[in-house]
Amino acid sequence: MTDIIDKNIQNILANIPAEEPARQYYFIEKCRDLVKEEQKRLGRPLSCCVVTFGCQMNAKDSEKLTGILREIGYQPQEGEEADLVIYNTCTVRDNANQRVYGRLGYLHALKKKNPRMRIGLCGCMMQEPSVIEKIRKSYRFVDLIFGTHNIFRLAELLYRCMAGNDMVIDIWEGTEEIVEDLPALRKFPFKSGVNIMYGCNNFCSYCIVPYVRGRERSRNPEEILEEIRRLAADGVVEVMLLGQNVNSYGKTLEYPITFAQLLREVEKIDGIQRIRFMTSHPKDLSDELIQVMKESEKICRHLHLPLQSGSSRILKLMNRKYDKEQYLALAGKIQREIPEISLTTDIIVGFPGETEEDFLETMDVVQKVQYDSAFTFIYSKRTGTPAASMENQVPENVVKERFDRLLKEVQSIAASRCGRDCGTVQTALVEGVDEKQEGMVTGRLSNNLMVHFQGSSDLIGTIVPVRLTEAKGFYYMGEMTVSDGQASPERPGQDQI
Ligand code: 5AD
Ligand code: SF4
Numbered sequence: 001m002t003d004i005i006d007k008n009i010q011n012i013l014a015n016i017p018a019e020e021p022a023r024q025y026y027f028i029e030k031c032r033d034l035v036k037e038e039q040k041r042l043g044r045p046l047s048c049c050v051v052t053f054g055c056q057m058n059a060k061d062s063e064k065l066t067g068i069l070r071e072i073g074y075q076p077q078e079g080e081e082a083d084l085v086i087y088n089t090c091t092v093r094d095n096a097n098q099r100v101y102g103r104l105g106y107l108h109a110l111k112k113k114n115p116r117m118r119i120g121l122c123g124c125m126m127q128e129p130s131v132i133e134k135i136r137k138s139y140r141f142v143d144l145i146f147g148t149h150n151i152f153r154l155a156e157l158l159y160r161c162m163a164g165n166d167m168v169i170d171i172w173e174g175t176e177e178i179v180e181d182l183p184a185l186r187k188f189p190f191k192s193g194v195n196i197m198y199g200c201n202n203f204c205s206y207c208i209v210p211y212v213r214g215r216e217r218s219r220n221p222e223e224i225l226e227e228i229r230r231l232a233a234d235g236v237v238e239v240m241l242l243g244q245n246v247n248s249y250g251k252t253l254e255y256p257i258t259f260a261q262l263l264r265e266v267e268k269i270d271g272i273q274r275i276r277f278m279t280s281h282p283k284d285l286s287d288e289l290i291q292v293m294k295e296s297e298k299i300c301r302h303l304h305l306p307l308q309s310g311s312s313r314i315l316k317l318m319n320r321k322y323d324k325e326q327y328l329a330l331a332g333k334i335q336r337e338i339p340e341i342s343l344t345t346d347i348i349v350g351f352p353g354e355t356e357e358d359f360l361e362t363m364d365v366v367q368k369v370q371y372d373s374a375f376t377f378i379y380s381k382r383t384g385t386p387a388a389s390m391e392n393q394v395p396e397n398v399v400k401e402r403f404d405r406l407l408k409e410v411q412s413i414a415a416s417r418c419g420r421d422c423g424t425v426q427t428a429l430v431e432g433v434d435e436k437q438e439g440m441v442t443g444r445l446s447n448n449l450m451v452h453f454q455g456s457s458d459l460i461g462t463i464v465p466v467r468l469t470e471a472k473g474f475y476y477m478g479e480m481t482v483s484d485g486q487a488s489p490e491r492p493g494q495d496q497i
Contacts, residue, residue: 020152020177020179021152021179021180021181021182023156024068024152024153024154024155024156024179024182025155025182027155027156027158027159028068028071028072028155028183030155030159031072031073031155031158031159031162032071032072032073034159034162034163035072035073035074036073038116039073042116045073045075046073046074046075046083046084047074047075047076047077047082047083047084048066048069048070048074048075048076048077048082048083048084048085048086049076049077049078049079049080049082049084049085049086050062050065050066050069050076050085050086050088051080051085051086051087051088051103052088053087053088053089053090053096053099053100053123053125054088054089054090054092054096054123054124055090055092056193056240056242056278057193057195057213057242057244058088058089058090058123058124059187059193060193060194060195060242061088061122061123061148061151062088063184063185063186063187063192063193064151064152064182064183064184065086065088065122065151065154066184066185067182067183067184067185068154068155068182068183069084069086069154070183070185071183072155072158076185080106080107080110081110081114082117083114083116083117083118084117084118084119084120084158085107085110085117085118085119085120086119086120086121086122086144087100087103087104087107087119087120087121087122087123088122088123089121089122089123089124089125089126090123090124090125091123091124091125091127091128091131091208091212091382092124092207092208092209092380092382093377093378093380093382094380094381094382095380096125097125097131100121100125104119104139104142107119107141108139108141111141118143118144118161118162119141119142119143119144120142120143120144120145120146120158120161121135121142121144121145121146122145122146122147122148122151123147123148124148124208124209124212124213125212126145126146126147126148126171127147127148127171127211127212127213128208128212128383128384130383132145132169132171136167136169140167142167143161143167143168144157144158144161144167144168144169145167145168145169145170145171146169146170146171147170147171147172147212148212148213148214149172149173149174149175149177149214150170150171150172150175152179152180152182153170157170173214174214174215175214176217178198178217178219180195180219180223180227186236188431188461189234189235189236189461190235190236190237190238190429190431190460190461191236191237191238191239191240191274191429191431192231192236192238192239192240193239193240193242194224194227194228194231194239194240194241194242195219195242195243196218196219196224196241196242196243196246196249196259196262197216197217197218197219197243197244197245197246197248197249198213198214198216198217198219198243199213199214199215199216199217199244200213200216200244200245201215201216201245201248202244202245202281202319202321203319203386204308204318204319204320205317205318205319205385205386205387205390206318206348206351206379206380206382206385206387207382207385208382208384208385209244211384211385213244216244216245216248216252217252218243218249218250218251218252218253220253221250221253221257221262221265224241224262224266225265225266225269228266228269228272229269231272232269232270232271232272233271235461236271236272237271237272237273237274237429237461237463238272238273238274238275238276238429239266239272239274239275239276240276240277240278241262241263241266241275241276241277241278242277242278243277243278243279244279245279245280245281245284246259246277246278246279246280247259247280247281247284247285247286247289248281248284249262250262258286258288258289259277259286259289260286260288260289260291260292263275263277263289263292263293263296263299264292266298267296267297267298267299272298273298273463274298274300274429274446274463275296275298275299275300276299276300276302276448278304279304279306280303280304280305280306281306282305282306282307282320282322282326282327282330283320283321283322285305285330287333290333290334290337290338291337293338293341294337294338300446300447300448301338301340301341301342301446301447302341302342302344302372302446302447302448303334303341303342303343303344304344304345304346305330305331305334305343305344305345306345306346306347307327307345307346307347307362307365307366307369307374308320308346308347308348308351309347309348309351309354309358309361309362310324310327310358310361310362310363310364310365310366311324311354311357311358311359311361311362312324312325312361313358314351314353314354314358314361315327317351317352317353317387317390318348318351318387319386324361324365327365328365328368328369331343331368331369340447341447342372342417342447342448342449343369343370343371343372344371344372344373344374344375344448345369345371345374345375346374346375346376346377347362347366347374347375347376347377347406347410348377348378348379349362349376349377349378349379349399349402349403349406350378350379350394350398350399350402350403351379351387351394352379352387352390352391352392352393352394353390353391353392353394354379354394354402356402359402359406362406363405363406363409366406366409366410366413367409367413370413370417371410371413371414371417372414372417372418372447372448372449373410373414373474374410374414376403376406376407376410378399378400378403379394379399381393411473414473414474415471415473415474418449418471418472418473418474418475418476419471421445421447421468421471421476422468422469422470422471422476423467423468423469424467424468425465425466425467425468425481426445426446426451426465426466426468427445427446427463427464427465427466428443428444428445428451428453428463428464428465428466428478429443429444429461429462429463430442430443430455430459430460430461430462430463430464431443431444431460432460433456433457433460434452437452439454439455439456440452440453440454440455441453441454441455441456441457441459441460443464443466445466445476449474449475449476450475450476451466451468451475451476451477451478452475452476452477452478453466453477453478453479453480454479454480455480464480465480465481465482466478466479466480466481467479467480467481
């Protein structure tokens with residue numbers, strides 16, 4: 001690696017702090033000087049754009065990347081006609097990879113118009129050696145590549161990139177290190193994701209995540225709580241606790257603590273009015289968690305509980321460690337204990353060897369549980385996972401036909417579920433103005449559905465009571481009500497309604 005480090009950098013090596021995050025703050029300063037010089041030369045500010053592919057974890061990482069870039073002196077923007085563009089990639093299904101390759105063609109065209117433009121790639125897809133090989137060979141215009149374990153190093157890598165001319169590539173196979181406390185730029189001032197753990201140890205046989213995100217590591221509870229306290233002080237009213245499998249949070253800590261215990265602590269933080277979390281694995285979902293949710297005033301009435309398949313035979317092949325009956329019993333228990341809960345799920349169609357009977361088992365669970373919504377996926381073969389080498393891959397036309405049937409069922413159940421709360425008054429966190437209808441705003445209900453109602457932009461970030469007047473299939477129309485003793489919408493910091 002040293003051979004690609006420019007002489008300039010070698011001269012300053014002696015002064016570089018060894019500890020993180022001090023090291024990155026050092027490189028942020030160094031980059032800032034280079035950005036200033038370039039701005040002077042061009043006579044205009046430099047812009048940057050971070051594009052997120054994939055899940056909430058990636059969205060959170062993108063906020064960290066954007067925060068560092070802003071600190072360096074770039075002006076963040078939405079469009080990709082920028083001086084620095086970073087694609088934060090996903091590789092969970094092959095179509096995610098194809099989208100990135102497709103959009104790289106577009107970036108190449110932009111770079112031809114602005115040769116000073118820099119292009120960076122990071123995230124899950126970059127942890128695959130075959131991807132790096134392909135980019136090295138066929139996408140020479142890319143300037144910077146890094147992976148999932150070292151995103152905190154953006155400033156250092158960007159400095160290397162700006163000071164030299166070669167493609168900078170830095171991919172780590174894994175890490176024990178968790179570096180936080182770097183700048184982040186939140187997309188929404190009033191809500192934020194909070195990482196509570198990284199990686200996954202489950203090795204579901206179809207899934208590439210454990211290979212690209214590494215082993216499970218939990219953050220220290222005190223650090224998490226401190227971050228949430230800071231967010232609350234900064235006007236955040238809703239937090240989403242993030243992890244690939246939040247139900248196994250804390251098991252590997254020096255002083256183990258359960259996810260339910262962590263939730264109890266988050267609940268105590270003043271200013272935080274709503275708590276969400278993502279994602280739960282059914283095998284680890286405890287009675288203690290159900291109890292904490294039931295008693296909580298702040299934990300939202302929404303649980304995402306990935307099913308993947310309703311066939312016990314396929315679940316075994318998937319290495320999910322629960323069967324159809326156990327899943328149904330768990331979903332039933334949750335619905336009994338918390339009747340207003342909204343259950344959502346992920347389902348894969350066409351796993352190797354899936355027969356019509358197996359598929360009908362999935363349909364059966366969907367009908368029994370009555371999900372409020374479900375993400376349905378066509379099985380995608382991921383090289384390196386055990387399922388990729390399984391025989392009996394299901395023919396494309398069969399999968400497509402099953403997928404369509406499942407989607408229809410899921411949508412029709414979701415539409416009927418959506419109507420169930422019509423006429424009730426619920427609290428909604430106003431997230432933005434309705435782009436399509438003037439004078440309207442959009443709010444998110446505790447159960448994660450959206451509601452549109454009359455209001456203006458000064459409501460954004462507040463939690464208000466809304467009467468749900470009409471169900472529209474997967475969202476509601478409503479009208480803001482004024483509850484007893486509540487003359488104005490709630491502001492961050494006030495008590496919950
Ligand atoms: N093919 C299709 N869907 C997949 N998922 C994960 N891996 C694959 C794959 N190889 C889905 C699972 C998971 C969601 C995030 O993505 O349903 O819960
Ligand atoms: Fe993938 Fe399974 Fe881990 Fe989820 S729990 S990230 S599906 S291996």
